[in-house]
Amino acid sequence: MxxxxxxxxxxxxxxxxxxxxxxxxxxxxxxASERSKTRMDALGTLLYALVMAxxxxxxxxxxxxxxxxxxxxxxxxxxxxIPYMLMLPGLAVASVVGLVQTIxxxxxxxxxxxx
Amino acid sequence: MxxxxxxLSLFGFMLVLMVVRVPxxxxxxxxxxxxxxxxxxxxxxxxHLKGAxxxxxxxxxxxxxxxFMLMGAFAVHGGLSRAxxxxxxxxxxxxxxxxAMAGVLACAAFGSIxxxxxxxxxxxxxxxxxxxxxxxxxxRLATAALATGGTMxxxxxxxxxxMVYAILTEQNITRMFLAAYVPALVAAFGYLIAIAIxxxxxxxxxxxxxxxxxxxxxxxxxxxxxxxxxxxxxxGGIYGGIFTPTEGASIGTVLTFIAALARGELTxxxxxxxxxxxxxxxxxxFMIFIGADMINASLALSQLPSQLATIIGEASIPPVxxxxxxxxxxxxxxxxMDEMSMILLTVPVVFPVILGLDFYGLGxxxxxxxxxxxxxTVCEIGMIFPPVGLNVYIMNGLAKNVPMxxxxxxxxxxxxxxxxxxxxxIAFPSITLWxxxxxx
Numbered sequence: 231m232x233x234x235x236x237x238x239x240x241x242x243x244x245x246x247x248x249x250x251x252x253x254x255x256x257x258x259x260x261x262a263s264e265r266s267k268t269r270m271d272a273l274g275t276l277l278y279a280l281v282m283a284x285x286x287x288x289x290x291x292x293x294x295x296x297x298x299x300x301x302x303x304x305x306x307x308x309x310x311x312i313p314y315m316l317m318l319p320g321l322a323v324a325s326v327v328g329l330v331q332t333i334x335x336x337x338x339x340x341x342x343x344x345x
Numbered sequence: 346m347x348x349x350x351x352x353l354s355l356f357g358f359m360l361v362l363m364v365v366r367v368p369x370x371x372x373x374x375x376x377x378x379x380x381x382x383x384x385x386x387x388x389x390x391x392x393h394l395k396g397a398x399x400x401x402x403x404x405x406x407x408x409x410x411x412x413f414m415l416m417g418a419f420a421v422h423g424g425l426s427r428a429x430x431x432x433x434x435x436x437x438x439x440x441x442x443x444x445a446m447a448g449v450l451a452c453a454a455f456g457s458i459x460x461x462x463x464x465x466x467x468x469x470x471x472x473x474x475x476x477x478x479x480x481x482x483x484x485r486l487a488t489a490a491l492a493t494g495g496t497m498x499x500x501x502x503x504x505x506x507x508m509v510y511a512i513l514t515e516q517n518i519t520r521m522f523l524a525a526y527v528p529a530l531v532a533a534f535g536y537l538i539a540i541a542i543x544x545x546x547x548x549x550x551x552x553x554x555x556x557x558x559x560x561x562x563x564x565x566x567x568x569x570x571x572x573x574x575x576x577x578x579x580x581g582g583i584y585g586g587i588f589t590p591t592e593g594a595s596i597g598t599v600l601t602f603i604a605a606l607a608r609g610e611l612t613x614x615x616x617x618x619x620x621x622x623x624x625x626x627x628x629x630x631f632m633i634f635i636g637a638d639m640i641n642a643s644l645a646l647s648q649l650p651s652q653l654a655t656i657i658g659e660a661s662i663p664p665v666x667x668x669x670x671x672x673x674x675x676x677x678x679x680x681x682m683d684e685m686s687m688i689l690l691t692v693p694v695v696f697p698v699i700l701g702l703d704f705y706g707l708g709x710x711x712x713x714x715x716x717x718x719x720x721x722t723v724c725e726i727g728m729i730f731p732p733v734g735l736n737v738y739i740m741n742g743l744a745k746n747v748p749m750x751x752x753x754x755x756x757x758x759x760x761x762x763x764x765x766x767x768x769x770x771i772a773f774p775s776i777t778l779w780x781x782x783x784x785x
Contacts (some may be wrong), residue, residue, distance in 0.1 A: 236403035238411070239631045246628025252368035253629060258595050259366055267366065274367040281374050285398050285635070292395030314399055319396075 238315055239310055242325045246329030251311035264333060272335035286321040289314055348384060352647030359640060369686045370636035377639030384646040395640065401638050402631055405591065406512050410460070412594035413503040416601045416620035417459030420572075420610075423605020428469040428568040429454045430476075435557050435565040442551040444480060445490040448473040451538045452494030454531065456501040456599055458576055458601070460508070461626070462728065465496025466736050470743050482754055484747035486543065489729075489755025491737040493536055496611035496725040497577075499684065500529045502580065503594065505630065506684050506724060510717045513692050517712065519583055520591045523781045524714045528722065535762030571604045572696040584784060608701035625685050630685060637689035644694060654697040659767040664702040671695060671721055679727025683735070687727075688720060705774060714781060715774045720769060726763050729756045 249311060254274065259267055293314030300309040353374040357572035362372035418425070440446060448469060456465045463769045470491045477487040499506050502522035511521040544551040579597035580587050588596070605611040640718065644650060657667060678687055698710055699716050707715065728736045731753050741749045770776055 233720050235361060236399060239402045239627060242624045242628035243632060244628075246632065250626050252370055253686070254368050254631055255363045255681055256368045258364045258681075270366040273365065275372065277362075277367055277371045277375055281371055281378075283376070285394065288391060288394035289398055296396060312617070313403065316397065 237316045237320075240317035242283070243320055244324040245333070246323055247275075250331075252278070268335050268339045272332050272339060275328045275331040275335060279325050282321055282325035282328055286318060286325055289317055289321060293318070303342045332337060348647040349514055349649060349652055351380060351383060352644050352649030354373060355643060355647070355734055356423065357417065368632075368770070370632040371642040373633070373636035373649040373690060377636070377641070377643045380523070380643035381639070381646065384643060388540075396518075397638060397642070398494075398635055400635055404512065404698075406508075406518060407631075407634075409503070409591045409594050409632060410505055410508055411623055413460040413508070413600055414505065414626055415619060415623045416503075416594060416598040416621050417461050417464050419598065419601040419605045420455065420458055420612065421464050421468045422610070422615035422619055424602065424608050424610035425572055425601075426451065426460075427472045427730065428565075428608075429572065430469060430472045432565040432569040435562040438555045438557045440541070441548075441554045442486070442540045443554060444473070444477050445482060445486055445540045447490050447538050448477065448487075449494035449497075449533060449540070453492070453501065453533050454572070455496050455578065456495075456504070456529075458572065458579075458597070459498065459597035460502075460503045460505040461493055462498035463735070463739060465498035466492065466665065466739050467743070470493065470583055470740060474740075474744055480552045480623060481554075482552065483547075486540075486547075486550045488740040488744050488747050489759060490536070490540060492729050492734070492740040492755060495739070496530055496728045499722050499725045499728065500501065500525050500718070501530065503590075504710075504721070505689060505720060506562040508590075509630070509634075509685060510688055510692065510720065514691065514696055514713050515715050516717065519586075520710075520781050520785055521714060521717060522590075523584065523784055524718050526779050527723070527780050528766070529757035529768070531574070531766050531776065532722075532763070533727070536582045536759055538582070539758040539762045542756060571607070575600045575604060613736050617640075632684050633689055637686070637693075640690070650694045650697050653694065654701045657698050658701045664704050664769065667698070667717070668704070671699075672719065672767065672771070674732060675720060675723040676726060679724060680730065680733055682729060684724040686694040687724070689776070692702075692720070707774060707778075711774070711778055711781075715770075715777050718777045719767070719770055720774055722763070722767050726760065726767070729760065739777045 261268065262270075293311045296314055297309070297311035302308060303310060357371050358376040358379075362375060363369060367375075378390060386576065428716040432449060433446055433450040437446040438778070439448060451467055451473060452469045455469055456462070459526070473491060474487055499503060502525055504525070507521060507525060508518060510516075511518045514534040520541055575597060578600060579593045582596065583593040595682050602611075675687070675691070678691070696713075699712060703713075704712060728734055734756070736755070737749060737752050737756065740752055741747070
């Protein structure tokens with residue numbers, strides 16, 4: 231159950247970022263110009279992409295380690311590297327989505343329009 | 346720099362990132378990761394991350410969150426809110442201001458099967474607000490009553506925020522759920538009294554009481570029984586120890602789905618929308634979990650939480666004053682942060698402080714439950730407290746012709762009852778703990 235949960239959650243992440251549904255605090259920037267907001271959002275999505283890339287890499291490493299050590303889940307004896315690996319596509323796609331959004335934001339900021 | 350100073354700078358860095366619109370989860374993760382490298386090095390961070398993310402999201406208890414969210418989404422799209430509101434109005438409509446009271450009651454009822462406060466507020470308001478305006482309720486009272494009523498969703502099980510707190514502090518979810526009912530009842534009671542007083546002081550804000558025929562009440566009751574049945578089946582089963590919260594949530598999701606289908610209001614596109622919102626919101630919540638985990642890991646390395654606990658423990662401040670201070674801090678923080686991130690971020694720091702203090706001789710588990718309910722009460726307040734009350738924003742989106750300042754004015758009497766309730770809950774922990782001790 232929890233293995234499935236981890237995989238599902240990882241698969242949800244790109245969709246959440248795609249819909250820009252990760253909450254931000256916009257209280258301080260309500261009066262900022264669209265352009266500077268777009269610049270800030272470029273920073274936000276870039277950091278997101280970097281963090282997701284880092285996580286993807288480390289989960290992959292964790293999965294390899296779990297395979298070497300032949301770790302299995304407690305109740306059903308499923309090898310743990312399987313859910314680790316199944317998490318990877320979701321995490322990787324999330325990182326790519328973040329990167330694409332960053333490029334969009336940077337373009338929009340240099341054209342002076344909101345993304 | 347001492348580790349303590351590093352801990353504090355991490356916190357500051359995080360706030361800066363949040364101000365410049367970096368997603369909250371990332372604003373917590375980045376300083377967390379940097380702090381981890383400073384405090385213990387690059388390779389420990391790499392080793393930590395190997396297992397941490399997987400470990401964070403693969404907890405059995407956590408699967409309860411998406412399930413209860415899906416159940417709430419089905420309830421929203423299945424038109425269950427209309428049935429609830431009609432029933433509440435049939436029950437309370439004969440009082441002056443009765444429809445505003447019915448809105449509050451319907452919010453409480455909907456909040457008892459839905460995990461999302463936002464969904465509770467929006468769905469009840471969509472049904473109740475046009476009706477209230479049609480009967481000449483003032484915009485101020487109508488929007489304020491519904492925005493306030495919706496805040497009960499934070500407290501009432503299966504509230505996502507409540508589940509997050511329970512998981513974070515490793516408390517039993519079932520006991521945590523039970524603890525919420527009496528305080529929520531006190532809240533609803535306070536709101537009803539506030540409405541009753543308000544319409545007497547400002548008689549023009551609400552129409553005279555309606556006559557409700559007995560047949561109308563009967564019809565509304567018949568319409569509402571499936572929802573009551575779902576509630577009893579799910580929570581009766583959980584509290585009776587027949588199944589775990591996760592199993593209960595699964596059963597509830599299926600039952601709500603069937604009820605929504607039977608009402609004939611759940612369309613194909615509505616069903617897809619349910620799955621989408623659930624996926625999207627789950628992704629958001631779990632992302633915050635991952636970010637909060639990272640910064641808390643490095644705050645723990647900096648020993649900020651334990652040092653803070655020692656400092657406060659040694660300073661001879663009365664525990665209740667510390668508690669009041671923490672509550673004020675939360676109200677302020679709630680002005681700029683959303684409730685979920687606030688809890689995930691602060692509880693690991695504040696919780697050891699609370700456990701280290703003596704409150705009325707309560708045991709550790711009781712103290713954890715009591716404190717959880719107090720934080721959630723403050724979160725409720727934060728949802729309608731100016732300048733950024735999430736629920737006021739939601740109402741503003743629905744009721745475009747009522748300025749937000751009107752809603753904030755209307756919310757004042759409700760806020761007064763909220764603060765009285767918070768005082769009562771702090772002074773008498775037994776309000777929170779009574780039901781837990783009775784039933785477990």
